[in-house]
Amino acid sequence: xxxxxxxxxxxxxxxxxxxxxxxxxxxxxxxxxxxxxxxxxxxxxxxxxxxxxxxxxxxxxxxxxxxxxxxxxxxxxxxxxxxxxxxxxxxxxxxxxxxxxxxxxxxxxxxxxxxxxxxxxxxxxxxxxxxxxxxxxxxxxxxxxxxxxxxxxxxxxxxxxxxxxxxxxxxxxxxxxxxxxxxxxxxxxxxxxxxxxxxx
Amino acid sequence: xxxxxxxxxxxxxxxxxxxxxxxxxxxxxxxxxxxxxxxxxxxxxxxxxxxxxxxxxxxxxxxxxxxxxxxxxxxxxxxxxxxxxxxxxxxxxxxxxxxxxxxxxxxxxxxxxxxxxxxxxxxxxxxxxxxxxxxxxxxxxxxxxxxxxxxxxxxxxxxxxxxxxxxxxxxxxxxxxxxxxxxxxxxxxxxxxxxxxxxx
DNA sequence: CCTACCGATCGGTAGG
DNA sequence: CCTACCGATCGGTAGG
Numbered sequence: 507x508x509x510x511x512x513x514x515x516x517x518x519x520x521x522x523x524x525x526x527x528x529x530x531x532x533x534x535x536x537x538x539x540x541x542x543x544x545x546x547x548x549x550x551x552x553x554x555x556x557x558x559x560x561x562x563x564x565x566x567x568x569x570x571x572x573x574x575x576x577x578x579x580x581x582x583x584x585x586x587x588x589x590x591x592x593x594x595x596x597x598x599x600x601x602x603x604x605x606x607x608x609x610x611x612x613x614x615x616x617x618x619x620x621x622x623x624x625x626x627x628x629x630x631x632x633x634x635x636x637x638x639x640x641x642x643x644x645x646x647x648x649x650x651x652x653x654x655x656x657x658x659x660x661x662x663x664x665x666x667x668x669x670x671x672x673x674x675x676x677x678x679x680x681x682x683x684x685x686x687x688x689x690x691x692x693x694x695x696x697x698x699x700x701x702x703x704x705x706x
Numbered sequence: 707x708x709x710x711x712x713x714x715x716x717x718x719x720x721x722x723x724x725x726x727x728x729x730x731x732x733x734x735x736x737x738x739x740x741x742x743x744x745x746x747x748x749x750x751x752x753x754x755x756x757x758x759x760x761x762x763x764x765x766x767x768x769x770x771x772x773x774x775x776x777x778x779x780x781x782x783x784x785x786x787x788x789x790x791x792x793x794x795x796x797x798x799x800x801x802x803x804x805x806x807x808x809x810x811x812x813x814x815x816x817x818x819x820x821x822x823x824x825x826x827x828x829x830x831x832x833x834x835x836x837x838x839x840x841x842x843x844x845x846x847x848x849x850x851x852x853x854x855x856x857x858x859x860x861x862x863x864x865x866x867x868x869x870x871x872x873x874x875x876x877x878x879x880x881x882x883x884x885x886x887x888x889x890x891x892x893x894x895x896x897x898x899x900x901x902x903x904x905x906x
Numbered sequence: 907c908c909t910a911c912c913g914a915t916c917g918g919t920a921g922g
Numbered sequence: 923c924c925t926a927c928c929g930a931t932c933g934g935t936a937g938g
Binding site for chain 1: 737738739740741795798821824825849852856857858859860861862864865866868869870871872873875876877880885887891892895896898899900901902903904905906
């Protein structure tokens with residue numbers, strides 16, 4: 507009985523922490539990290555600001571947890587794509603699919619990771635930038651190899667890389683399930699546009 | 707003599723205001739509107755926080771001036787492009803050039819307009835959103851006409867629009883005069899990539 | 907999980 | 923343009 511109660515409490519605590527994190531992601535996306543107070547957040551969660559400190563260490567910790575959860579998802583999924591035997595075109599298509607998928611799964615957290623990482627503590631910010639850099643390097647490597655290979659046009663690799671990355675970032679700001687376009691159509695149009703251009 | 711002194715004072719005041727606005731744009735870009743205090747800004751400008759209120763009305767006014775200055779530049783230049791007799795391909799190329807140019811001219815202010823407009827007062831925010839919407843509508847119209855025309859591939863217009871807009875936005879985060887690419891090369895690669903795609 | 911409260915910092919004003 | 927200062931709000935803690 508006592509054991510059961512302890513377990514329930516633990517589950518409850520985990521759920522409350524998850525609730526805090528998901529409400530925080532939504533608020534940070536809407537109002538920014540600096541524009542969101544712990545009192546704003548407490549109201550959404552349904553408790554007093556002081557009470558949240560039983561579940562989380564600090565406002566900074568919330569930001570860290572959101573940013574690194576997303577960063578790790580991108581990194582691990584990109585590694586899987588890298589390790590396949592696909593052509594570079596196919597790999598790039600898979601990366602486009604990955605971005606669309608992660609955004610549709612949790613657009614608020616992706617938004618926070620993309621926009622509010624700069625409010626991380628100096629130490630965590632450096633860690634985050636390093637992870638992001640390694641992601642960009644792997645991505646750039648696929649583009650570069652595809653250019654050497656003749657699969658892609660030869661141009662400045664950074665321009666190609668960041669054009670693709672940014673094209674995959676606006677989705678998070680724009681996509682809502684209510685749009686009259688399915689995730690699949692979105693993905694297809696993006697692939698067409700980026701790989702073959704707008705000109706007919 | 708008295709007249710001359712008054713004029714000099716006025717010029718001085720305008721310059722100080724310009725200085726405040728340009729330093730503010732740099733700080734807002736770096737640390738965000740909420741992350742920048744009037745005391746941070748005062749230090750950069752070289753006076754006490756209280757003294758800045760002789761030149762500006764409020765922190766909010768600084769944000770407004772920056773955002774609407776940029777918005778108006780985009781709007782007026784887009785109108786010029788619309789009123790030419792170019793093909794839709796040429797118009798789109800001109801828009802790409804416009805974005806590159808404005809970013810290179812004043813990347814800090816463009817960055818603030820793009821990222822911190824959400825901290826405008828409710829009234830100004832609505833105004834800003836309306837201007838932006840009208841910009842997007844004109845832009846979308848060019849894309850749509852080009853599709854009907856057969857110049858462009860047929861696809862979801864919003865996807866094409868926002869992919870282009872976002873591709874033109876990362877430049878502000880990335881471009882520094884120190885990059886080993888000229889603005890002209892940047893512009894050319896962007897045009898190639900967006901209009902003809904990465905595939906060779 | 908709450909009440910009560912802390913020190914710090916914020917944007918901004920008064921008065922000179 | 924500065925000193926001195928205001929009320930409000932912030933993230934967070936103590937104690938229960």
